[in-house]
Amino acid sequence: MSMRLSLLAASAVLVFASAAFAATPQSKPLSPSQQKMADCSHAAKGKTGADYKNAVSSCMKGDTTAAAAPAKMTPQQRMSACSKENAGKKGAEYKSAVSACMKAH
Template sequence: MSMRFSLLAASAGLVFATAAFAAAPQSKPLSSSQQKLADCSHAAKGKTGADYKSSVSSCMKGDNTAAAAPAKMTQQEKMAACSKENAGKKGADYKSGVSACLKAH
């Protein structure tokens, strides 16, 4: 019986110690480079893969031209813009206008 009580007491102590450890604030303030990385990462939100990496890298280097450069249009955005640009045309005129517009972008 005392063995069970010892295990129960040890388990309860472990639970309380874990809860106290988790409740204690452990976050230290970020260093300046960590804060800059967090800011650059937040600025590159929505980008993925190599585009994300290059954006964060240039931001960390202090190169703001990458952030100011307009993002490339997706094919769907190009189609929408060219379609709007050629509104009112019909048939072959519409198709040739959209085709020329897409080649220009």
């Protein structure tokens, strides 16, 4: 009987503990500086290394010119954009137009 009572008491403690844990808020609201850091980090998404650090740093300082600069396109993105620009061309004309476009971007 004592074993049943112990198991019942342990179960009750677990139920009350889990209910108390569920009632507490899981995360505190971000402070203004934490929110700004999150926003700047989100704005610099896709950048890596020094580019990321510089973008976040300038954003945190309030520099809007760095955030307004377009992100550098990957070679695949450049090729896709150049292909769309020269969609009606064929053969050598297409190849030279895409090549010039790739060099320009």
